[in-house]
Amino acid sequence: MAFYVYKFGGTSVGSVERIKAVAEKVKAAHDAGHQIIVVVSAMSGETNRLIDLAKEMQVQPHERELDVLISTGEQVTVALLSMALHEIGCPARSFTGGQVKILTDSSYTKARIRKIDDTRIRKHLNQGEVVVVAGFQGMDEDENITTLGRGGSDTTAVALAAALHADECLIFTDVDGVYTTDPRIEPKARRLERITFEEMLEMASLGSKVLQIRSVEFAGKYNVALRVLSSFKEGCGTLITYEESTMESALVSGIAFNRDEAKLTITGVPDLPGVAYKILGPIAEANIEVDMIIQNIADDATTDFTFTVHRNDYQRAKAVLAQTCLDLGARAVTGDDTLVKVSIVGVGMRSHAGIASTMFKTLAEEGINIRMISTSEIKISVVVDEKHLEQAVQALHAAFHLDQVVATR
Amino acid sequence: MAFYVYKFGGTSVGSVERIKAVAEKVKAAHDAGHQIIVVVSAMSGETNRLIDLAKEMQVQPHERELDVLISTGEQVTVALLSMALHEIGCPARSFTGGQVKILTDSSYTKARIRKIDDTRIRKHLNQGEVVVVAGFQGMDEDENITTLGRGGSDTTAVALAAALHADECLIFTDVDGVYTTDPRIEPKARRLERITFEEMLEMASLGSKVLQIRSVEFAGKYNVALRVLSSFKEGCGTLITYEESTMESALVSGIAFNRDEAKLTITGVPDLPGVAYKILGPIAEANIEVDMIIQNIADDATTDFTFTVHRNDYQRAKAVLAQTCLDLGARAVTGDDTLVKVSIVGVGMRSHAGIASTMFKTLAEEGINIRMISTSEIKISVVVDEKHLEQAVQALHAAFHLDQVVATR
Numbered sequence: 002m003a004f005y006v007y008k009f010g011g012t013s014v015g016s017v018e019r020i021k022a023v024a025e026k027v028k029a030a031h032d033a034g035h036q037i038i039v040v041v042s043a044m045s046g047e048t049n050r051l052i053d054l055a056k057e058m059q060v061q062p063h064e065r066e067l068d069v070l071i072s073t074g075e076q077v078t079v080a081l082l083s084m085a086l087h088e089i090g091c092p093a094r095s096f097t098g099g100q101v102k103i104l105t106d107s108s109y110t111k112a113r114i115r116k117i118d119d120t121r122i123r124k125h126l127n128q129g130e131v132v133v134v135a136g137f138q139g140m141d142e143d144e145n146i147t148t149l150g151r152g153g154s155d156t157t158a159v160a161l162a163a164a165l166h167a168d169e170c171l172i173f174t175d176v177d178g179v180y181t182t183d184p185r186i187e188p189k190a191r192r193l194e195r196i197t198f199e200e201m202l203e204m205a206s207l208g209s210k211v212l213q214i215r216s217v218e219f220a221g222k223y224n225v226a227l228r229v230l231s232s233f234k235e236g237c238g239t240l241i242t243y244e245e246s247t248m249e250s251a252l253v254s255g256i257a258f259n260r261d262e263a264k265l266t267i268t269g270v271p272d273l274p275g276v277a278y279k280i281l282g283p284i285a286e287a288n289i290e291v292d293m294i295i296q297n298i299a300d301d302a303t304t305d306f307t308f309t310v311h312r313n314d315y316q317r318a319k320a321v322l323a324q325t326c327l328d329l330g331a332r333a334v335t336g337d338d339t340l341v342k343v344s345i346v347g348v349g350m351r352s353h354a355g356i357a358s359t360m361f362k363t364l365a366e367e368g369i370n371i372r373m374i375s376t377s378e379i380k381i382s383v384v385v386d387e388k389h390l391e392q393a394v395q396a397l398h399a400a401f402h403l404d405q406v407v408a409t410r
Numbered sequence: 411m412a413f414y415v416y417k418f419g420g421t422s423v424g425s426v427e428r429i430k431a432v433a434e435k436v437k438a439a440h441d442a443g444h445q446i447i448v449v450v451s452a453m454s455g456e457t458n459r460l461i462d463l464a465k466e467m468q469v470q471p472h473e474r475e476l477d478v479l480i481s482t483g484e485q486v487t488v489a490l491l492s493m494a495l496h497e498i499g500c501p502a503r504s505f506t507g508g509q510v511k512i513l514t515d516s517s518y519t520k521a522r523i524r525k526i527d528d529t530r531i532r533k534h535l536n537q538g539e540v541v542v543v544a545g546f547q548g549m550d551e552d553e554n555i556t557t558l559g560r561g562g563s564d565t566t567a568v569a570l571a572a573a574l575h576a577d578e579c580l581i582f583t584d585v586d587g588v589y590t591t592d593p594r595i596e597p598k599a600r601r602l603e604r605i606t607f608e609e610m611l612e613m614a615s616l617g618s619k620v621l622q623i624r625s626v627e628f629a630g631k632y633n634v635a636l637r638v639l640s641s642f643k644e645g646c647g648t649l650i651t652y653e654e655s656t657m658e659s660a661l662v663s664g665i666a667f668n669r670d671e672a673k674l675t676i677t678g679v680p681d682l683p684g685v686a687y688k689i690l691g692p693i694a695e696a697n698i699e700v701d702m703i704i705q706n707i708a709d710d711a712t713t714d715f716t717f718t719v720h721r722n723d724y725q726r727a728k729a730v731l732a733q734t735c736l737d738l739g740a741r742a743v744t745g746d747d748t749l750v751k752v753s754i755v756g757v758g759m760r761s762h763a764g765i766a767s768t769m770f771k772t773l774a775e776e777g778i779n780i781r782m783i784s785t786s787e788i789k790i791s792v793v794v795d796e797k798h799l800e801q802a803v804q805a806l807h808a809a810f811h812l813d814q815v816v817a818t819r
Contacts, residue, residue, distance in 0.1 A: 017463070017466045017467065020467070021467075051486070054426070054486075054490060055489070055490070055493060057426045058426065058429070058430075058490050058493035058494045058497060059493045059494070059496060059497040060497075062493050063492065063493050063496045065503070065504075066489040066490075066492040066493050066496070066504055067489070067493075069485060069488065069489040069492075069504050069506075070485075070486060070489035070490065070493075072485075073482035073485050073486050076478060076479075076481075076482050076485075077460070077463075077479060077482050079478065080464070080475045080476070080478040080479035081463060081464070081467050081475075081479065083472065083475040083478075084464060084467035084468045084471050084472050084475045084476075084479075085467045085468070087468060087472045087475070088467060088468040088469075094474070095474075095475055095478050097478075097555075099508075100553055100554075100555075144509055145509075146506075146509075
């Protein structure tokens with residue numbers, strides 16, 4: 002007998018039929034003798050419908066009341082799923098976030114979980130019931146309803162798995178796992194059996210939007226075994242785990258990429274202490290998020306400073322930087338907003354040299370010009386012209402034999 | 411400065427525009443310096459939509475989960491109304507039944523209120539906020555969500571007014587008050603300025619379905635001044651009050667009626683102790699509700715026993731009675747399902763003789779045959795052929811000068 006937390010997103014519970022299918026899946030696990038907590042999102046479209054209603058009331062809906070409103074979406078789903086379970090003879094009991102209780106801070110619409118009281122859930126699990134919990138929501142110390150922000154149902158599931166020491170947290174979604182890269186770009190992309198939390202974080206932040214980053218961080222922090230798998234297809238998905246295999250590791254686990262990059266450079270900046278802050282401070286004040294940052298010191302006591310932003314922020318960032326250029330007495334501002342970022346990710350590269358050179362050699366052989374490079378312990382990212390995206394991903398996928406590796410870890 | 415509980419039903423909050431209109435009305439009272447609690451129902455149609463969803467899950471939806479589901483309807487409205495109030499600069503704060511807390515028993519779908527904790531509400535009223543409470547719902551001792559059954563929002567409003575000693579509980583609805591009779595039957599029907607709780611109970615149970623009986627009982631029990639008025643039209647509605655005026659009272663306050671009556675008679679029943687139970691026991695077991703009951707003792711030591719049921723139950727009741735007739739050795743079963751009940755109601759008749767004879771005389775002059783008579787302290791009911799309904803109501807309305815009385819109490 003094992004103890005699992007199942008999580009189903011909005012698409013998986015998007016209709017009466019799909020909720021019934023989820024009930025069958027849950028019942029099968031319950032019949033097999035497992036203890037099951039099910040966390041569900043609002044039916045797809047419901048949260049947006051409620052937000053639209055709110056916007057008809059207030060251009061900027063009052064955040065406390067917005068949480069009261071949108072938390073009803075998950076409440077509807079837990080009730081319907083519990084009914085579907087009862088209908089097929091599987092004892093079940095629903096809980097809102099407040100009933101659990103999932104205690105959060107008071108940051109409406111983006112609350113953080115502080116504590117989970119497991120008393121009620123344990124009692125009903127021990128009575129042989131399936132416990133159905135509304136994702137995405139909690140309650141603060143004054144019993145105000147809070148929500149965790151978009152994607153918060155994943156966080157609820159992971160937090161419950163951590164608090165109650167579940168054996169595994171299974172995130173059912175519309176993809177059947179984490180792939181070596183996007184199959185739409187590289188048809189040879191392969192589902193990974195396992196991936197580490199760190200790799201998953203690098204993959205997620207780079208555009209493989211399978212799971213919310215927060216929930217992966219949370220799972221890593223509390224050592225919760227997390228599995229991503231399909232609601233609709235059979236299969237065991239991808240296990241995201243803390244443990245690195247003792248078997249020989251693949252050097253690279255996957256290729257991530259991010260379209261919509263833009264690069265800005267300010268040249269001939271007098272190289273004085275605090276220059277990075279003087280350049281990036283005004284950008285941050287304009288609420289523009291910066292991704293990669295590179296600074297080169299030139300010979301003449303001036304420096305060139307380059308960073309990337311989302312393409313949508315390019316024009317605004319350029320205007321801010323033009324002012325900074327005047328203020329600092331720098332030479333010029335240049336930029337390009339037709340770029341993409343391609344990254345190779347893998348814990349294997351920690352202990353293996355030569356990964357970077359393989360990457361650069363591969364891109365050189367393809368005639369792809371590298372515009373920027375940035376590295377971390379388990380990731381190497383390059384910025385290239387957007388026209389080279391597919392070519393770069395495919396070439397790197399082949400160069401690191403990602404189509405051939407079969408469950409080495 | 412006064413302290414009011416306002417209650418708006420589903421039709422009054424049935425659209426974005428109507429919720430905004432409610433917000434304006436509430437703000438006006440708040441601006442005038444009054445303390446306001448607003449109780450709201452689900453937007454019209456929403457509860458039925460949710461029940462339909464439930465029935466797609468389970469033919470007989472699990473009652474605990476049904477309450478979790480349908481309580482979301484009011485939760486949506488309190489959030490939207492609070493936003494609408496914020497939008498026009500009126501501070502407001504929403505509460506679910508559980509947040510208030512409105513403590514109920516655990517009879518899901520038809521819970522009874524046990525206790526109301528006024529701490530949170532008082533705090534926010536004293537901070538100058540409008541307090542917006544979800545009607546129809548509460549929480550039991552184990553923090554399970556409960557609902558009070560259809561029409562329960564009226565009960566919530568009255569219970570809050572009682573617990574917090576509000577000056578008045580104003581029920582906004584789609585009629586502008588309680589009338590001397592149904593204006594569709596008698597165009598001269600007049601809105602009453604005041605009516606007593608007892609009269610209102612007799613009127614309500616006889617078909618003037620302005621308010622839920624439970625909420626009127628509740629208001630009477632806790633001496634809450636209750637006012638029924640229109641959400642859409644200006645006007646001061648009808649005040650339902652405990653106090654009888656010291657001024658000269660009207661003898662009759664209104665004419666109520668009930669279509670769909672059916673009458674059953676069992677004749678020649680041997681007149682032995684327990685005969686009423688032997689006749690009505692099997693009817694009750696068949697879940698048929700009995701209204702009026704009359705027993706005449708005949709000369710020959712047998713008795714005739716007559717009662718009325720809803721027309722929909724007529725055939726079933728007749729079949730049950732046929733068996734009883736055999737068992738008791740009675741003579742025969744007769745009946746009629748084309749009847750209506752017409753009643754005159756008024757606390758004035760307590761102390762005035764001659765009301766009954768005026769009623770019977772009026773009907774006799776109209777050539778209307780009375781089939782049954784039943785009386786209580788403040789009500790006289792007659793059963794007549796359905797073809798006489800309009801004629802009887804109009805004649806009685808005129809006979810008791812109901813079109814002429816102007817606020818004598």
